[in-house]
Amino acid sequence: MTRRNCLVAFVAMFSLTTFAQSAVQVITSLVKPGHPIPQECKAQVETFRSIEALYPHPNTWRWVVVCDDDSWRMFLTQAHLQAKLLTPGGAAEYGETDIDHGVTFLRGTILSKFGTLLSISNEPVITAEHLVTHELAHIVLRSRDEAKVDAQAMRWMKDRKDRIALAESQTRNTAR
Numbered sequence: 001m002t003r004r005n006c007l008v009a010f011v012a013m014f015s016l017t018t019f020a021q022s023a024v025q026v027i028t029s030l031v032k033p034g035h036p037i038p039q040e041c042k043a044q045v046e047t048f049r050s051i052e053a054l055y056p057h058p059n060t061w062r063w064v065v066v067c068d069d070d071s072w073r074m075f076l077t078q079a080h081l082q083a084k085l086l087t088p089g090g091a092a093e094y095g096e097t098d099i100d101h102g103v104t105f106l107r108g109t110i111l112s113k114f115g116t117l118l119s120i121s122n123e124p125v126i127t128a129e130h131l132v133t134h135e136l137a138h139i140v141l142r143s144r145d146e147a148k149v150d151a152q153a154m155r156w157m158k159d160r161k162d163r164i165a166l167a168e169s170q171t172r173n174t175a176r
């Protein structure tokens with residue numbers, strides 16, 4: 001099977017959300033197909049949506065939240081991405097964007113506020129915001145250059161922080 005067919009076969013499980021422009025699907029081994037999506041997965045999707053809304057994002061894209069780490073390992077195996085796991089902090093540890101096919105896979109435990117945020121290789125875990133902005137940068141820049149993409153993600157996050165700090169200082173000044 002080509003890599004693309006692997007991915008498509010793997011994601012044909014659950015579909016979620018009709019309200020938004022880009023589709024979000026979830027994959028989880030925690031529940032059988034046809035059963036309701038666990039609350040934990042829904043919360044991960046909500047976290048993703050709230051972060052996505054804060055940053056430049058595509059109008060049409062397919063997002064797949066892989067809710068639990070067993071499913072994430074299964075995904076990496078099926079997508080032949082295990083080699084990337086051997087690189088500590090490698091991108092595939094947290095997310096994978098396929099620019100050509102318009103799909104991004106996110107490791108759900110990073111989006112979960114309640115999950116134990118341990119990476120597979122026990123490296124420090126990135127924040128949900130960093131994960132989402134990094135994958136958004138791949139999409140918006142249409143780039144596979146990890147250094148360039150991550151620099152963009154860091155700039156977006158810093159700009160947002162600066163805007164918040166500025167707004168707060170203006171509020172303080174007005175209140176005086």
Ligand SMILES: [Zn+2]
Nearest residue numbers: 091134146149
């Ligand atoms: Zn990347």
